[in-house]
Amino acid sequence: MATRLDGKVVSKRILSELQQTVTGLAQQGVTPTLAVILVGSDPASQVYVRNKQRRAEEIGVRSLMFKLPEETSQKTLLAKVAELNQDPDVDGILVQLPLPKQLDERVVINSIDPDKDVDGFSPVSVGRLWTNEPTVVASTPYGIMALLDAYQIDVTGKRVVIVGRSNIVGRPLAGLMVNHDATVTIAHSKTRDLKALTREADILVVAIGVPHFIGADAVKPGATVIDVGISRGADGKLHGDVDADAVEPVAGALTPVPGGVGPMTIASLMAQTVELAKRRLHG
Ligand code: NDP
Numbered sequence: 510m511a512t513r514l515d516g517k518v519v520s521k522r523i524l525s526e527l528q529q530t531v532t533g534l535a536q537q538g539v540t541p542t543l544a545v546i547l548v549g550s551d552p553a554s555q556v557y558v559r560n561k562q563r564r565a566e567e568i569g570v571r572s573l574m575f576k577l578p579e580e581t582s583q584k585t586l587l588a589k590v591a592e593l594n595q596d597p598d599v600d601g602i603l604v605q606l607p608l609p610k611q612l613d614e615r616v617v618i619n620s621i622d623p624d625k626d627v628d629g630f631s632p633v634s635v636g637r638l639w640t641n642e643p644t645v646v647a648s649t650p651y652g653i654m655a656l657l658d659a660y661q662i663d664v665t666g667k668r669v670v671i672v673g674r675s676n677i678v679g680r681p682l683a684g685l686m687v688n689h690d691a692t693v694t695i696a697h698s699k700t701r702d703l704k705a706l707t708r709e710a711d712i713l714v715v716a717i718g719v720p721h722f723i724g725a726d727a728v729k730p731g732a733t734v735i736d737v738g739i740s741r742g743a744d745g746k747l748h749g750d751v752d753a754d755a756v757e758p759v760a761g762a763l764t765p766v767p768g769g770v771g772p773m774t775i776a777s778l779m780a781q782t783v784e785l786a787k788r789r790l791h792g
Contacts, residue, residue, distance in 0.1 A: 511734070511760040512660065516652070516769045519659040520776035524568050527776075527783050531569040534786055541786030542571040543601045543627065543778075544593045548586060548612065549579035554605045561603075564775045570782055573599070579609050586612060587620050594622040600785040601627030601645075603778075624788075627781055630676060638684040645781050650682035652773030653714065653735055654689070655780075662712070662733055662762065664691040670707050672696045672723075672750075673716035678737055682714060703727075720748035724755050731761040737770050 531541055543565055547558050558574070565572040575589060586604075593602050602625045608614050618626075623633035629646040637644035657664060669691040673679040679695055686693045691712070696703055698717075707713050707727045715723050716737035728734060738750030749766030757763055764770055 511757045511763040514656055514660055514733075514735070514762050514764045514769060516656055516764060516772040519656055520652075520772035522659075523655065523776045523780060524564065527570075527779055528568040530783055530787075534783070534790065535569065537790060539786055539790050540569070540571050540598075541601075541783050542573065542599050543603065543782045544573045544575065544596075544599045546575045546577065546586070546589060546593075546602070546604045548577045548581050548605075549609045551607065554607070558605050561775060561778060564779055565782070568779060570779060581609070581612070583612055583616065586617055590617065590620045594620075594625060597789075599625065600789060601625055601782040603628050625785065627778065627785060629681065629781075635676075635681070635684075638681060638688070641688045645785065646685060647677050647681040648774045648777040648781070649678050649716075649737065649770060650685050651781065652777040653682060653737070653770060654685050655777060656735075656764070656770070656773050657712075657733070660762065664689045664712060667691050667711040668709055669693045669712045669714070670696060670710035671714045671716070672700075672703070672707065673714075673718075673737070675716065678716040679714075682716075715750040717750050719750055721750070721752040723751040725752070725759045728756050728759050730759055732759075733762040734760045734764070735770065736764050736766050739766060739771065 545558055562572045593599050602621050604617055618630050621631055623631050626634050627645055634644050638646055669686045671679050671682055674695050674697045683693045683695050696706055704727045708729050710732055712733045714735040718738050720740045734751055736749035736751040740748050742748050747767045
């Protein structure tokens, strides 16, 4: 039976360590501060933002929430970002995506000061990642690396296959894996003979959003399987991209959905906010 890579347990531990760090920073006069901009009233975004705020408050990170109306113009949004870029008390800036249609996501993300780009989505952050310089990286890939690390699963020299090439999961994870000396293949919807490829993986990461896409026949015996996907089924339950019941007897380790990668994502956002605050103190 596969080892359960428990993101709930690991993220709790990380958050409690962060809380201590935050207390230490506060004693030195620095309160880590995350500014969150939410434009419009997308229900899923509201839930995500609320969860981020709640976690921040729990560990003593100050979260500043800016709710802008659906019809906000590009100029207004850019002005808000510019104001936060200038604010010396703000460590991290996050613009919740997706944005309403009239706004150009690329332009908005590019306008965030790369040293405050806590989501790691800006081209400067991505460039730093791929040149293996210190940088903030997207929270989900960061969380996946932290989860592997917590279970002492070393990626060095391992064959890693990542299914999904989005800017928020697949691509940045590939960069992190390469930086940690893994041998990486990125697969996507145009990949031929995907199963043959995934069966070669020592570490298989699936981030596509297709429930139960990966069955036992797509997994090498003993492999570590990271299930990033979250889809809500007709039954109202959350489903991953991996058919956990089928894969569990084959894999060496597996993340549950929910309770695997999800909780690690928010903990990683907090970890990187605190990291940015430390830079404020130490330069
Ligand atoms: P995107 O829709 O941006 O990207 C999906 C990727 O999967 C694309 O690269 C696409 O290929 C590929 N893909 C889709 N169908 C197939 C297929 N049948 N075979 C092979 N590749 C396929 O998704 P995200 O990266 O944003 O999210 C992926 C999943 O992860 C979602 O379920 C999302 O909810 C979840 N997620 C979970 C997070 C967490 O914290 N747990 C955080 C972020 C996302 P192509 O590029 O060719 O179109």
